[in-house]
Amino acid sequence: MRQQFFLPLATYPEAYADAVAANAVAIASRFGAELHALAINPDIPPVSNALSKLLLDTPQMIRDAEASSRRRGQELLALVKARAAQAGIVAGVAEIAAPLAAIGDVACRHARYHDLALLGLEPGNTTARMVAEAVVFGAGRPALMLPGVLPEPTGHVAVAWDGSRVAARALADARPFLEKASRISVVTVVDEKKLHDTDAAERLAASLRHAGLAADALAVRIGDAAIGAGLQEKAIALGADLLVMGGYGHSRIRDFVLGGATEGVLADLRLPVLLSH
Template sequence: MSYKTILVHLDTSVRAHPRLETALQLAKRFDAYLIGLYAVFEPNARAFNVMAGSAGYYEVQAAMRRERAGALERLFHAELTRAGVSGEWLAPGEPADRAVPHHARCADLVVAGQDDPGDPESYIGESFREHLIMSAGRPVLLMPYTGFFATVGQVPMIAWDGGREAARAVHDALPLLKAAGRASIVTVDTKADDAGPRIASADIAACIARHGVEVEMVSSVSDAQASAGDMLLSRASDLGADLVVMGGYGHTRLRELVLGGATRTFLESMTVPVLMSH
């Protein structure tokens, strides 16, 4: 198993170029085809038409978006040539909540970015990242909006709770784990009564080891004074991890997306790239 098709979500945010660099790095590493999917938040133009004096503002913003999109497309093709990577540019012109999960289903890995509250251009739609993880059916590599990451996946950490989502994430991350040749497993005590039978960390460690990955078992994360998500972030820092592999937990209740605690913490406060699968 390898990543032969990688899709990177691109927008007009400040972090779009660093995200592209990460995707190019991975495409080069795995000899993969890279799809640059351009999708941004598009407000309803009719809403501006009924607001006095705002139609002109919308037209100016739309023109600026088109200019930025053109520049980004040119940059994408130039970077493909520079890196010696094959790929294509897609700009489907439909809402990102539909376009990105739809095209992601034909990719082996999806690269997207964390929402940046300080950059309005990073807003793609309400709970866009959460819905992408839950609906794409593919592993999503989320890049933080702060920090510089020269490498991704050289020092991977697995957040393991024995559940279905965690198992899916581990197997989706195998190409990265095998390339690194090593991984640390941090177990998470969820104390969930309705979680069903859980797979012991030793069993998943043996499974990964058969793929030629050297596995280190790290002590469990369990602290009454801190959430599992915060403890995992702290442990990732202690280990010097440049990638966290974890299950993305959530479900829809009355049209509201309800996320697991650790999933929510990482989406809001990640300090390193995170590969999530649902």
């Protein structure tokens, strides 16, 4: 069965760059998936303050902002369609208007109808960060974080493994990627926290090899590096083009408390990272 990938493209207050659409098509093409892109445009409530209307013409400013966002969304959707046609993959596009406070919720609801969400992350783009957090912790589906520049495909997947529930969930969600991998490195960080199973990496690698996958185990130390940055650096050093890890954190009415590894990835994404919560 062909996989269905979902690409949310919020357009306000900060729209995504063209690279997000292009990279999503490249990933969908690599894995033979259908891509469904949704531009989420702002529905800005009117301002009833008479003074603001007189001095600033706020209603016109709102209309201009909404129109500009719609145009940007249509540009991104057109780019998805054009790149998908070049790549020979099926791509569907749509657009929707949503209140600013509901953009993340809209992305979550649509992500639940797909196998995987593709989330572009750009330095300094708070809109992209907000959507990514919402989808990772609210959609109930795995999410693949995409940096601005994709590494050359190597077929090498690194799996961050500590034997926890979220790591196991990420491993299961990454199965389609693991089955296509030419090599899998199971990476366990041994100087970040106490592990229940000291042989966790080798146990998982043996299980993957038993399933017919080419896997090896690697225990690493990251020293003083932050866990998110350290895991990504190790994956890159190994030559991996994808890092799989559990998304640590919880939410209370959109107030996110992130684990250190998750925060490090969202704040400074260096290669594609599959996060699953």
